[in-house]
Amino acid sequence: MPVYCITGANRGLGLEFVRQLAKTPDNTIIATTRSMSSDLDDLKAVSSSNTHILECDTGDPSSIESFTSETKKVLSGKKVDFLLNNAGVNSVPTQNSLSIGPEDLQREISINVIGPAKTVESFIAQDLLAQNARIMNMSSGLGSMSVNLSINPRKCATYGISKAGLNMLTVHQSGDLKGKLSDVIVICMDPGWVKTRMGGEGAVLEPEVSIGGMLKVLHGLKDGDNGKFFTYTGEEVKW
Ligand SMILES: NC(=O)c1ccc[n+]([C@@H]2O[C@H](COP(=O)([O-])OP(=O)(O)OC[C@H]3O[C@@H](n4cnc5c(N)ncnc54)[C@H](OP(=O)(O)O)[C@@H]3O)[C@@H](O)[C@H]2O)c1
Known part of the structure; x- marks a missing residue:
């Protein structure tokens, strides 16, 4: 399985x-949390006996290294079939292109872009990915140039720039990993505007619907999908 x-x-x-x-x-x-001292009650409540909760701060390359070593031990020879780079932040949503805080942008890039890059790199170094692994980088419509051109006034500049970077990372990974894993598929996805802490006021989708759709897309991926950007309904998103 x-x-x-x-x-x-x-x-x-x-x-x-x-x-x-x-x-x-x-x-x-393998379900990760930024810190084992976070409130993990909800996660434990939904976990099965085959769920392993491990610590990984995706904004910290050394934490990613420790996490992948721990994953290697936990899986004892098994490989990861689906790597879902979901962790992300949108901590300064009111900044626009005329008010970007350099440290804010660096933090968002560190978590939203460098985190998924280093996680994949470390999984490859530890030989943890199956030959036909599916890797999903959780993007956003706000990472699409085309979508942003139609949003007036523009919003969440700092976050959007980081997610556009994540989209470009996806395109590079989809090429670079082909030399390592013969049947790998790497994609990025827009989950829709979902009712979570990040989604905030106005979000329209229940998490159940968004994730149900994303899993259907992930389980139906074909070779020609490598390097593409999809919505949770399986439609391709314009870059
Ligand atoms: N909700 C939406 O409408 C929406 C739309 C488009 C894209 N997205 C994307 O979907 C993903 C999940 O978002 P969400 O709505 O579930 O947001 P959320 O409710 O704010 O949850 C974010 C998750 O990411 C974790 N995280 C943040 N920084 C981390 C770090 N440095 N190391 C490890 N974990 C970290 C958080 O852990 P802590 O509890 O420790 O902070 C939390 O588990 C994100 O990538 C987001 O950009 C969401």
């Missing part, structure tokens, strides 16, 4: 991934 790894699983969309996947008790799930 498949092995799933989900970052940022203690709440929000990551938690919903675990809730749905843990309903199939044979699924092995």
Whole structure:
């Protein structure tokens, strides 16, 4: 049965991934949390006996290294079939292109872009990914140039710039990983505007619907999908 790894699983969309996947008790799930001292009650409540909760601060490359070593021990020879780089931040949503805080942008890039890059790099170094691994980088419509051109006034500049960077990372990973894993598929996804802490006021989608759709897309991926950007309904998003 498949092995799933989900970052940022203690709440929000990551938690919903675990809730749905843990309903199939044979699924092995690596569910990560930024800190083991976070409130993990919700995550423990939805976990199966095959769910392993591990610490990974995706904004800290040394934490990612420790986490992948720990994952290697936990899986003892098994490989990860689905790596879902879900953890992310949008901590300064009111900044626009004329008020970007350099440290804010650096932090968002560190978590939203460098985190998924280093996680994949470290999984490759530890030989933890299956030959036909599916890697999903959790993006946003706000990471699409085309979508942003139609949003007036523009919003969440700092976050959007980081997610556009994540989209470009996806395109590079989809090429670079082909030399390492013959049947790998790397994509990025827009989950829709979902009712989580990040989604905030006005969000329209239930996490159950967004994640149910994303899992359907992930389970139906074909070779030609490598390097593409999809919505949770499976439609391709224009860059
Ligand atoms: N909700 C939406 O409408 C929406 C729309 C588009 C894209 N997204 C994307 O979907 C993903 C999940 O968002 P969400 O709505 O579930 O947000 P959320 O409710 O704010 O949850 C974010 C998750 O990411 C974790 N995280 C943040 N920084 C981390 C770090 N440095 N190391 C490890 N974990 C970290 C958080 O852990 P802590 O509890 O420790 O902070 C939390 O588990 C994000 O990538 C987000 O950009 C969401």
